[in-house]
Amino acid sequence: MLFSFFREKRLHLVPALLLGVLLLMGAGDDSARIDRIGHQLMCVCGCNQVLLECNHVGCSYSTRMRDELTAAVTRGDSDNIVVQWFIQTYGTTVLTVPTDHGFNRVAWIMPYLALVLGIGAVVVIAGTWRNRPSWPPSGGSASGPDGRPSGGSSDSELDRFRDQARRETQL
């Protein structure tokens, strides 16, 4: 079939076919770009929803914003230009997340910084606790000079240790 196509000298149709394919690919790309950029933008009606997920009945913003997005992408504007246009038009709150520039970077850094500091704190605390001398039982008479219970513990002290063992194993 392909050979017959060329035999019939329909080669002049090839550029048109290629153009059609490219246009179709472009259409696919456009919808993917609209989907991608539309998920980076918020609807500004106050619903706190992503632009493409805003489902407010009669929302006066989302329909218009989606049309603007579609128009910009169809025009061939780059992602960056489209996003910048929305920022200029609707303000920085139109972005779903803080940018990675200037002060906004703090928003991203802080949770990870807290994680690092937290792990550091836990390691330091654990190290400190490992080196801590055993806390003597109240009264102290049960402890020998090395901090361990002496051999001559009274019944009440033994009861206390039993109670401690029971608590720690809950058996």
Next chain:
Amino acid sequence: MAELGSFVLLLALILSGYSFLVGLIALIRKQPGSERLSETARRAGIASFGAVFIGAVILVTAAFRNDFSISYILHHSNRDLPLPYKFATLWSGQEGSLLFWSLLLSGYGLVLRLRHKTDVRLFAHASVVIAAVQVFFLLLLNFAAKPFAVIQTAVPPDGNGLNPLLQYPEMVIHPPMLYLGYVGFTVPFAFALGALAMKYPGEKWIHITRRWTMVTWGFLTCGVFLGAHWAYSVLGWGGYWGWDPVENASLMPWLVGTAFLHSVMMQEKRGMLKTWNMWLVFGTFWLAILGTFLTRSGIISSVHAFAQSSIGDWFFWFLIVSLGTFTFFFIKNRSHLRSEHKLESLISRESSFLFNNLLFVLACFTVLWGTWFPKISELAQGKKVTVGAAFYNKVTIPVALLLLLLTAVGPLLAWRKTSFESLKRNFLWSSLGALAVGIVLIGLGVKPWNDISYLYALMAAMLAALVAFTVISEFIRGGRVISGHTGENLAASMIRLWHRNTRRYGGYIVHFGVALVFIGILGTPFNREAEKEMAFGDKMALGPYTLLCRSYTQEENANYSSDLAIIQIFKGDKQIDTLYPESRFYTASQQQQHVPAIRSTLKEDIYVVYEGQNQDTGRPIIKAHLNPMVSWIWIGLIVMVFGTILSLVPNAVPMRATVRDGAEARLPAHADPVGAGD
């Protein structure tokens, strides 16, 4: 009626004020006769419940009687509102929800005060703290947010109606659950502050508050998840968690409360983390109030938030005063909180709790940070920014996965020290099982190298499997030991095992529920959606399904009129269901709302929304989502609640077992396998 309502709230304020002031004086003076004074304070606290209860009954009655002379009823109800929603009017608006909060708090206070003989002095301290919080809420109700304020104009024939989003059966149960959780954490906080103030010896206060904490945590868990289910079933955007500030406000105390629930075991068993636990229980209480401040002050914009009002200032000062009070007693009596034990090994239950707490608190901090960052940005650079779901997902998912890992590993580590042999014995088969799950999922097409969300989903699946396998193996292993001693079958032995240590094995079931919840969440990256203008007979593909628009119809009742689409669902040539997504128009409030139709199975949800009509073409728009695994989230919640209930059952007394030779013997201590303790 309004006058009577206002009067009982004023009376409740006086009684609570008396309970607080006289109770405080009785505690401070420590003179002969103080006990009698304290007793009058206790009784005043009990009476305050009666007054608030009557106030709540009056408000609900006013809703049922369509008393639109009361401004609150006018704005939150109407004549044709169905009866259950008239009842829910109590918590549907700001003033009513504050009254409801006060009712629950006084209810908790009532139970606490009736049980005072457990430890009269500790309960007296806790009662004073509860009374102080109660005074704050009653001050609000009497001076800032009056539920019985009457309108100054002629009484309209009908009310404005309830917000359509709240006209959903779950709204009759979700807010009470959430509030029971929020308010309930006041009780452990009250005991903690009381114990700190009086330098209460030992850990008895922890034992006393254990059940309070678990019950409260159970309510809060229900509240948070029911909120997610409500959002999924009502809001119509196809998701269940949008990281809205109000959702975050409910999550933060839950995270810190969960950390407390774990770390408190360190204090019970090993006398450790006393200071930390104090701050955790305070943090949980404080975050619950902070969440209320967020939603009432208008400081953070949210689709859920109440209108901006002056009561935000009240909450702000209450937060400051409560922080100041707690800090004062902490500094004054911190020597009382010295830990008793040392850490013997990094591979131990103690270490796992440390990291567990770190991750819970870190998750809370991240949510708090994200919630407040728009305000911080405004203050720092003069412009607001949005912190949406993408931020939270990116930052919290790794933390959640680490928590899931600890959920699997932590409970099987022994207190003090865990040997390598023990680790191998406990985790070998579970780990191999989790690995097998991962391999199967990759074989089914989950390619983690294609997208980071797939990687997260794969890790979540493997870790959830690890949790599930470790829990199951723990039950089987323990059941076998008991079965070996008693001769009972495995199922009966596992029940006996649970009954010997209900908190531990109930906790395992909660962990199992958590694993199921994660299984439900991990389907998110595989969600699919489609949208189309559909006339009669039009078809729309959604994954392996075809949606056929059979017809449109209309219904009407006194409360709303409704446009319904009749959508038939086909898989191949076979029709499997018919869904009826609606677009409702509520008569009283003159508001429209989409009501999605959902077909839930264990595998996936088909979620169809009738989005109204295209304004240009007049054709109806149907949007459909295919959400895999969502049902497992709700099943996980049920399992978590079931586990919590099992944890609350008192332990059986050490049993006497009949060994196989017929002689009776005490079941040996080592019958309780591995982990040694809960």
